[in-house]
Amino acid sequence: MGRLRSDKVAIVCAAIVVIFILIAVFAPLLTRLFGVEVRAGDPSTDTDIFNFPVIGPPDHGFTWKAPLGLAPDTGDDNLAEWLYGARTSLMIASISTVFATLIGITIGLVAGFSRGWLDRVISFVIDVFLSLPFLLAALAVAPIIVLRFSDRPGLLKWATFFSLIFILIITGWMQLARLIRGEVLSLREREFIQAARVMGVPTRQILFKELLPNMVAPIVVSFSLTLPAIVTAEAGLSYLGIGVIGQPSWGQTVLKAVPYFDTYPLYLYAPVLGIFVLVVALNLLGDAIRDAFDPKTRR
Amino acid sequence: MRLKKSAVAILATASLLALAACGGSSDSNSDKPVPTQGEGGGAGAGKNPDLKAPRAVPDDAAPGGTATVLTAVVPFTLDPTRAYYTDSTAIMNLVTRALTQYVYDPDTNDMVLAPDMATDLGRPNEDNTEWTFTLRDGLKYEDGTDVKAEDVAYAISRSFAIEELPDGPTYQLQFFQDGDTYKGPYKDKSPYKGVTVSGNDITIKMSQPFPEMDYYASFPVFTGIPAAKDTKEEYGNHPLATGPYMFEDYKPGSSLTLVKNPNWDPNTDPGRIQSVDKWVFKFGEDTAKIENTIVSDTGEGQTTLSYDNITPPTYKKITAEGGDRLVTGTSPCTYMWYLDMRKITDINVRKAIGYAYPYEDVWKATGEIVGLTRVPGTSILPPGTAGRVDYDVLGIKGQNTDPEKAKELLAAANADGYEIKFLYATDDPLSVAGKDQIVKGLEAGGFTATPIASTSEKIREARSDPDSPINVRSSGWCSDWPSGGSWFPAQWDGALADLEGMPNPSMFVEADADAKQKEILAMDANDVPAAWGEFDKFIEETYYPAVVTGYSGTAIIRGSKIGGMYNDSVRGMPTFADMYITQ
Numbered sequence: 001m002g003r004l005r006s007d008k009v010a011i012v013c014a015a016i017v018v019i020f021i022l023i024a025v026f027a028p029l030l031t032r033l034f035g036v037e038v039r040a041g042d043p044s045t046d047t048d049i050f051n052f053p054v055i056g057p058p059d060h061g062f063t064w065k066a067p068l069g070l071a072p073d074t075g076d077d078n079l080a081e082w083l084y085g086a087r088t089s090l091m092i093a094s095i096s097t098v099f100a101t102l103i104g105i106t107i108g109l110v111a112g113f114s115r116g117w118l119d120r121v122i123s124f125v126i127d128v129f130l131s132l133p134f135l136l137a138a139l140a141v142a143p144i145i146v147l148r149f150s151d152r153p154g155l156l157k158w159a160t161f162f163s164l165i166f167i168l169i170i171t172g173w174m175q176l177a178r179l180i181r182g183e184v185l186s187l188r189e190r191e192f193i194q195a196a197r198v199m200g201v202p203t204r205q206i207l208f209k210e211l212l213p214n215m216v217a218p219i220v221v222s223f224s225l226t227l228p229a230i231v232t233a234e235a236g237l238s239y240l241g242i243g244v245i246g247q248p249s250w251g252q253t254v255l256k257a258v259p260y261f262d263t264y265p266l267y268l269y270a271p272v273l274g275i276f277v278l279v280v281a282l283n284l285l286g287d288a289i290r291d292a293f294d295p296k297t298r299r
Numbered sequence: 300m301r302l303k304k305s306a307v308a309i310l311a312t313a314s315l316l317a318l319a320a321c322g323g324s325s326d327s328n329s330d331k332p333v334p335t336q337g338e339g340g341g342a343g344a345g346k347n348p349d350l351k352a353p354r355a356v357p358d359d360a361a362p363g364g365t366a367t368v369l370t371a372v373v374p375f376t377l378d379p380t381r382a383y384y385t386d387s388t389a390i391m392n393l394v395t396r397a398l399t400q401y402v403y404d405p406d407t408n409d410m411v412l413a414p415d416m417a418t419d420l421g422r423p424n425e426d427n428t429e430w431t432f433t434l435r436d437g438l439k440y441e442d443g444t445d446v447k448a449e450d451v452a453y454a455i456s457r458s459f460a461i462e463e464l465p466d467g468p469t470y471q472l473q474f475f476q477d478g479d480t481y482k483g484p485y486k487d488k489s490p491y492k493g494v495t496v497s498g499n500d501i502t503i504k505m506s507q508p509f510p511e512m513d514y515y516a517s518f519p520v521f522t523g524i525p526a527a528k529d530t531k532e533e534y535g536n537h538p539l540a541t542g543p544y545m546f547e548d549y550k551p552g553s554s555l556t557l558v559k560n561p562n563w564d565p566n567t568d569p570g571r572i573q574s575v576d577k578w579v580f581k582f583g584e585d586t587a588k589i590e591n592t593i594v595s596d597t598g599e600g601q602t603t604l605s606y607d608n609i610t611p612p613t614y615k616k617i618t619a620e621g622g623d624r625l626v627t628g629t630s631p632c633t634y635m636w637y638l639d640m641r642k643i644t645d646i647n648v649r650k651a652i653g654y655a656y657p658y659e660d661v662w663k664a665t666g667e668i669v670g671l672t673r674v675p676g677t678s679i680l681p682p683g684t685a686g687r688v689d690y691d692v693l694g695i696k697g698q699n700t701d702p703e704k705a706k707e708l709l710a711a712a713n714a715d716g717y718e719i720k721f722l723y724a725t726d727d728p729l730s731v732a733g734k735d736q737i738v739k740g741l742e743a744g745g746f747t748a749t750p751i752a753s754t755s756e757k758i759r760e761a762r763s764d765p766d767s768p769i770n771v772r773s774s775g776w777c778s779d780w781p782s783g784g785s786w787f788p789a790q791w792d793g794a795l796a797d798l799e800g801m802p803n804p805s806m807f808v809e810a811d812a813d814a815k816q817k818e819i820l821a822m823d824a825n826d827v828p829a830a831w832g833e834f835d836k837f838i839e840e841t842y843y844p845a846v847v848t849g850y851s852g853t854a855i856i857r858g859s860k861i862g863g864m865y866n867d868s869v870r871g872m873p874t875f876a877d878m879y880i881t882q
Contacts, residue, residue, distance in 0.1 A: 040735035043663030049670075050618070051611035051663050072611060074664045074732045143754045146725050150752040151768050160725075241726030245752070256728050259587050263612040 003292040010288030016281040024090040027083040034067060038084050038248055041075025058264045068270050071253075072260060082270050084248040089278070092244070093230040096165045100172035101223050105215075107173070108180025109207050113188060123181070126174050134171040134233075141167060142242035157246035164237065164244060168230055176222045183215050217293035224286030228279040235275050250275050345781065346513070348420040350402060350413040353565035356572045357879065359862060364880035365577040366861060367603040369589040373552050373582040378535030379519035380457050381467040385630075386606065389872035390580065391519045393557060393571070396541040398432045398451070398501075398516035402570035403865050403874045408628075410869045412514060413569055416446065416523070416541065420513040427508040427824060432516065434499040439562040440523070441540040448496040450523035455503070456491035458520045459483040463531060468518055468779070476504040485531065510824040514780035543573035543876075555580040572863075574879035586610065593624070593856050602880055604857035604864060606872050608672050617856055626864055627671060630853045630871020631681030632777035634673075636721075636846040637804035642770040646843055647712035650693060652719065652771070653846045655705035655744025657736050658698040662849065664732040674850045679835045681850045683868070684781045686828030690836045697847055705744030718747040720769045722762055724755045763801045772804045773848075783831020787816060791838065805844040812838055 004010050023030065031037055041047075048054050053070035056063045068078035111122035145163045149156040187193060188211070196206050237243040238251025250271035257268035356362075374387045379395045382388045392400065400415035414420055417432040424430075438446035457464065458471050460483025472478040476493035484491070495502045503512070515521075523541055524534070537546045543565075544557035557578040565573065590613040592600045609617065609625070617625050636656065638649050659669055667673035675698035680687045695701055709715050719741050723734035734750045741748040751769055753761050761767050762774065779785040789795075793808035815837065819830040838844060853871040857864045863877040 040664075040732075040739045042660065043736065044657075044659040047663055049668070050615040051666070051668065052615060073666050073729075074735070142726070143756065146752045146754055147757060151720070151749065153750055153752070156725075156752050241728070245725045245731075252728060259610055260612050261587075263615060 001292070004288060007288045007292065009284055010292070013281040013285040013288065016277060017285060020086060020090060020278050020281075023083060024087040027087040030083050031080045034079055035064070036066065036077040036080040038077070038080045041070060041077065043073065043075045046070055046075030047072065052264070057266050069264075069266055071256065071267060072264060073256075078253075078267060078270060081248040081253055082250070082274060085250040085253060085271060086274060086278075088244055088247050088249045089231050089234055089275075092161070092165055092168070092234045093227050096168035096172060096230050097223060097226045099165075099169045100226060101176060101219065103169065104173040104176030104222070105180055105212070105219060108177040109184055109211065111177065112181040112184025113203070113207060113211070119181075122177075126177055129170065130174045132171055134167070137171060138164075138167050138237055138242055139240075146245070153246065157244075160243070160245045161247070164234070168233060172226060172230065176219070176226075179218050179222060180215060183218060184211055187211055187214055217290075221286060221290040221293065224282065224289050228282035228286070231275065231279055231282065235271075345409065346412045346420060347402070347404070348414060350411075350569040352567055352569040354402075354569055354572050354877075356574055357863060359881050360572075360574050360879035361882040362574055362879075363576045364602060364860075365579055366575045366878060366880065367599060368578065368580045369584045369592065369603060369605050370580070370582055370607050371584055371586045371589065372607065375466065376535050377538065377549065377551075377555070378464060378467075378532075379522045379524070379538050380454065380460075380464050381535065382519045383466060383468050385870040385872055388519055389606070389867060389870050389875060390555070391538070392542070393544045393578065393875050394540045394542050394546065395519050395522040395538055396438075396568070397519055397521040399513055399521075400517055400570045400876075401867065401869045403867065403877050405865075408865070410867055412517065415517070415568070415570060416451070417516070421516060423510070423512065427510040427512070428505040429502060430505070430509070430512045430516075431500055431502045434501065435567045436499070437564050437567050438523070438541060439564070440525070441545040441560045441562055443562050444525070446523040446541055447525075448499050448501045450525045451501050451521065452491070452494040452496050453484065453526045453529070454520065454522055454524040455494050456481070456484050457524060457529065459491065460485050462486075467520060468515075470509075470515055470779070471520075474505050474507055474509040474512075476506050478506060484526070484529075508824070510827075511780050511782065511784065543568070543571050544578060547577075553582055555582070571876040572879065578875075590856070593858055596624070596859050601858040601860040604855070604861050604873060604878075606855055608852075609668075609854050609856055611666060611668055613856070614668055614671070614854065624857050624859060625854060626857065626866055626873065627852065627854045628866025628871075629681075629683060629868045630777075630851050630866075631683050631868075632775050632851040632871075633676070633679055633681050634773075634775040634848045634851070635679070636848055637772040637774060638844055638846065639770045639772070639806055640808070640842070640844055641806045643717075645712045645714060647708045648714050648717055649843045651705040651708035651712070651717075651744060652741075652746070653693050653843065654695065654701045654708065655741050655746060656846050656848065657700050657740030657743075658848060659700070660736040660740060661733050664736045665729045668854060670852075671854045672852045674852050676850045677839075677847055679839065679845065679847060680783055680786060680832065681778070684778065684783065684786075684828075684832075686783065686830070686832035688832040688836045690839070692839050692843060697849065700740060700744075702740070702743040702745070705746070709745045715745055716747045717745075718749055719771060720749045720751055721771045721773065722751050722753050722758055722767070722769055724758045725752050727755050730755075730758075762804075765797070765801055765806070772801075774804055775851075777851075782828045783835060784820075784827060787831060787834060788820070791844075792816060807838070807842070807844045809838075809842060812842070 046054055051073045052059060053075060056066045056069040066077055068082060071078055107122060111119050141163055145159050149159045193210055196210050234243060235251035238249040239255045243249055243251055253271040260267050372386060375384050377387055377391060379391055382391050396416045398415060398417040399412055399420055401410040402413040404411045416434055416438055418435055421430045421432045434448050440446060458467060459481045463485050481487055481491055493504050528539055536549055540560045543560055543563045545560040547558040548556040559573055559576060589605050593603050593605060594613060594616050643649050662669050662673045675696060677691045677697040678687060678689055709717060724730040738748040738750060762772050776786060776790055790803055791807050793813045795803040796806050796808045815834055819827060819834060822830055853866050855873060860881050862879045862881040865874045867874045
């Protein structure tokens with residue numbers, strides 16, 4: 001922890017991540033503070049004949065009515081969409097990462113500690129899941145969910161939300177499971193584990209009391225590197241139109257904003273910057289954590 | 300004719316070709332939206348049987364050069380028998396000549412029907428059950444052989460082979476002799492009896508009066524195809540050219556290169572010029588890339604054009620530089636919200652939907668440019684249709700949403716919070732944005748809105764399923780020729796109500812309307828168009844089975860060195876036959 005604290009990059013990145021988390025948590029408050037809201041805009045009054053907003057950028061000056069401007073065509077408020085987009089992004093990323101990590105740890109521990117057939121079966125399962133093409137799975141599941149819940153808009157919103165998390169989890173736990181299994185294989189022949197077994201300590205206790213604490217480093221590193229990967233994946237899926245439905249998402253905004261890259265750059269830059277800053281901060285923080293936990297790597 | 304491009308996703312079934320006999324102005328000089336569609340117009344005005352060949356090449360043309368056409372769409376097929384989408388027929392107009400053709404008339408800024416391979420627009424007998432066309436002399440294929448009347452007769456017989464060559468226009472099945480029994484030259488070895496040939500004369504016999512055969516003869520179906528050269532499904536990869544250009548290289552789905560046809564004689568063709576050396580069509584390109592290439596107007600971009608409607612940001616850019624390179628005009632199709640008459644039985648509720656529908660909000664949210672690519676309207680028949688009556692049942696000009704009036708009507712019908720269920724595609728951001736606006740508008744009008752989620756892939760299927768859990772269907776229709784005859788019998792006939800694919804999307808079954816239609820079909824040909832106009836007004840006033848959500852428009856751009864590019868109001872496509880590279 002001390003090593004981490006002395007790393008300036010890590011501190012800055014941690015601060016940025018904390019700010020994003022605060023934005024996500026307090027998105028409803030912040031939108032109210034700015035006097036904006038997530039809603040369908042009023043294109044007929046808020047956009048001109050070119051379907052560009054009549055207030056704020058790109059044609060008019062800054063206005064507090066819409067600090068990040070309005071979306072062309074629809075007149076939706078960009079700031080509100082951005083704040084709630086941060087929320088969607090971080091919520092999906094953190095839930096999926098937590099569950100993928102838990103599953104990875106459990107399966108890795110079991111596989112590594114059980115010799116023989118169980119290890120082989122689990123290793124086989126891991127290999128099977130590793131061969132699952134993530135993008136194909138997402139592309140296949142999305143329309144099924146949409147058609148299954150087509151006439152219940154309220155349910156559809158959450159169904160797509162959780163199906164997305166589910167896909168991210170089942171395609172995200174294997175790397176960690178392999179890592180943990182390898183660690184366990186090398187640790188279980190060490191004297192302190194042998195001693196525990198000779199003393200008759202129950203297996204569960206060996207796994208969680210003796211082995212797990214020795215693997216905090218790889219787990220934290222894996223966690224901190226999976227998080228940004230999932231933020232990117234969520235945005236990518238939304239960009240492809242198979243992400244969450246009925247909630248703002250940075251990926252969706254990017255998709256809508258691409259044709260405006262030269263006429264209304266702010267519309268595109270806001271979500272792109274959001275994704276970029278968050279992912280870079282998380283990645284650098286992850287690197288710093290790895291360095292801090294592993295004294296052998298020095299920069 | 301079926302529409303090209305994204306509208307295909309919006310328009311449901313085999314929508315028909317749009318024909319505006321009399322369009323509006325396409326001057327684009329101010330920064331205001333340009334009204335693209337004029338009022339009314341008579342179909343008869345759109346014919347010129349005496350147009351003389353050759354067509355003059357404009358003075359500012361620099362002969363030669365390569366014109367590049369970029370588009371995000373991929374033409375479905377280039378087989379002349381199967382070409383029914385507007386992009387296919389417009390491209391094939393350069394390659395395969397038909398009996399008649401549409402030619403751009405600069406005086407009226409509109410298309411007129413003129414002779415093509417035939418010497419005139421055809422000669423019907425007294426009751427329109429037999430049409431005779433005479434081929435010109437000196438017509439040749441790209442290989443130098445003569446175009447014979449037998450080849451045209453063979454091409455016509457080929458159009459009956461709808462199993463081997465599907466998706467083409469199908470009026471021949473309905474109107475031509477033996478249309479219901481003859482199965483085309485592949486299955487029926489005996490020649491088709493409906494067409495007889497004598498010298499250069501081709502005579503087509505009908506099973507019922509077909510007064511509009513001259514329009515129908517402009518489809519690529521009525522070109523010449525030598526029976527010996529017919530390669531069936533393969534023919535679309537290199538159809539024999541009779542027009543000014545021929546296939547050099549065709550990669551289905553990605554590109555088409557046309558070069559000059561040395562055997563085309565301008566003295567036989569009143570409608571086409573042969574100025575550029577080469578046409579290069581690139582299909583399936585990225586929209587942003589296309590628009591940037593043309594807007595930046597440098598190098599090859601100067602001789603590049605697109606037939607895709609522009610997006611709002613590009614409209615803004617092109618207007619800022621003066622708008623000279625923007626070509627606008629009509630492509631009359633009507634978009635409608637078909638109200639399911641089985642489910643929404645109270646006319647007050649149906650009218651309330653018309654008052655509550657947020658017209659302008661939906662158009663803008665879905666990326667349409669109001670007045671340019673989407674034009675407000677109230678009649679089912681689009682402007683430019685003969686006999687069209689301009690009426691306004693709700694009195695809101697097809698765009699002034701009135702939620703208070705909707706609430707009043709709902710209260711009168713004792714149906715507050717009436718539930719409207721409609722489809723949208725979750726993976727299409729424009730569809731989602733439109734859905735949000737509709738929900739908002741309907742709720743403001745006192746309805747309960749339940750959007751039913753679907754995907755771009757499945758939405759058409761869900762819409763044409765009579766048992767879908769929806770009570771309105773968003774779709775549209777375009778005409779093949781400028782008369783209600785290609786509209787009402789095709790969509791508003793009670794007999795169609797229970798057919799596969801929901802050809803009658805409103806499930807409109809009213810005995811008095813059906814009786815009126817029968818009456819009109821039996822009328823004298825000259826009275827028919829006006830009667831359809833009245834019929835249009837009659838069904839909307841009496842039953843209000845559909846909310847008209849605007850007419851389509853064309854807004855396309857070109858590089859600064861492309862000349863002769865006007866709007867082909869028949870198809871909503873550029874006038875390829877008139878185009879050249881400027882000096």
